[in-house]
Amino acid sequence: MLITSTTSSIDLQAKLFRGFADPSRLSILDALHDGERTVSDLVQATGFTQPNVSNHLSCLRDCGLVTVRQQGRFAYYTISDDRVAKLLLLADELLADVAKGVYECTRYNVKDSKNG
Amino acid sequence: MLITSTTSSIDLQAKLFRGFADPSRLSILDALHDGERTVSDLVQATGFTQPNVSNHLSCLRDCGLVTVRQQGRFAYYTISDDRVAKLLLLADELLADVAKGVYECTRYNVKDSKNG
DNA sequence: ATAAAATATCATTACATACTGATACGATGA
């Protein structure tokens, strides 16, 4: 594979950010903030359906943002890297100043993560 | 508006990350890294069409990630906040370790930002 | 006044992806 198009750093970055660009996944990451949780824990914490949670987890796992520890029929998920939490924190800080603009931005409409 | 559903912090965060979750917008932000640029500059730097660049810029502007300075018929765009660059840098660092997983993640397929 | 340049906006189209319901799989306990 010589002349093939290498996936640029920018494309990977975009893909990484997509991992964070969904309220469901953010809710899950938020629920993982205090330590490892089973899928059922996360289902209960978020109110999402179990397949939905599992799908998002598999996405986050593939991207290396969370890791799994299998124990019996339970799967314990954890945030894999401190920088994930760091990134979320930095985003929150930035948001504190630009929240109004983000809120009013009509380009994309994120549906409410709660009371769907 | 009393009983209305307040947009949660998580929804806003997701929306903010969406601003970064697109290769075109990242390319534009990347091109803005060294200072302010006109729309034409960005069109040339990225190879995207002018309406496309303008659309993304208006999105980034609404979200407060870039600011504009009008001068004659030119519009000079700048990254508005240091933390935007900081966030991108942190993402790059994280990516250095999880890139393989992100690359192999099949959940979403970001199309190549170059050679479209 | 006219033409050209720089930018913004609009409608349309095509595609990506989040969600759901059904189901399969593996592990545990009776």
Next chain:
DNA sequence: TCATCGTATCAGTATGTAATGATATTTTAT
């Protein structure tokens, strides 16, 4: 062995959004 639990996977659907081409708007130059 059988039933149940926890989790993963799949196909189908609906929706959101990025890109395009056309056009409007404002500014500068001749």
